Amino acid sequence: MGAIPSALAAINTLFGRGDGGSPEQFPVIANVGDIGGLDMSAASVDTTSHSTLVPWVTRIPTLLDAGKLTVPLYYIADSVAHQKLLNDFATRHIGNYRITWPQTGGLYWQCEMFITGIKASAPVKGVQKCDVTFEATGEPILPTTSTPEP
Numbered sequence: 001m002g003a004i005p006s007a008l009a010a011i012n013t014l015f016g017r018g019d020g021g022s023p024e025q026f027p028v029i030a031n032v033g034d035i036g037g038l039d040m041s042a043a044s045v046d047t048t049s050h051s052t053l054v055p056w057v058t059r060i061p062t063l064l065d066a067g068k069l070t071v072p073l074y075y076i077a078d079s080v081a082h083q084k085l086l087n088d089f090a091t092r093h094i095g096n097y098r099i100t101w102p103q104t105g106g107l108y109w110q111c112e113m114f115i116t117g118i119k120a121s122a123p124v125k126g127v128q129k130c131d132v133t134f135e136a137t138g139e140p141i142l143p144t145t146s147t148p149e150p
Helices: 080-091
Strands: 014-017 041-046 059-065 068-074 095-100 108-121 129-136
Touching: 014 080, 068 108, 080 108, 080 129
Parallel strands: none
Antiparallel strands: 014 095, 041 059, 068 129, 095 108, 108 129
């Protein structure tokens, strides 16, 4: 068995938009910069009571939230994929999006999401860019792997 790496390079992590087909395909959205998210979280409820007998707060997890994801696009106005994202925002489209990790033989995270914000910029000493923020709805697909723990 090989050594488990201490870290993996993120280059070539892909972000794709589902085409709605059957089976659904996920064409890659080109020119995506740093992928930030999904920022998953769990809500919790304080369950501390007089009968816990210790002065420590107890909690239980309740609802899980797949959270938000932000991707910067090096924006190309005539890119079909970039135009689809603008249309998704304008039509309040809810669809499947996928992050595919580069070193894991196609392992991915997939979630139904909608776009909650697009922030465009065109600095004089820079490039055209749009930061696109997605918000997840429902349960994501988070496949697991059989790689042993370090």
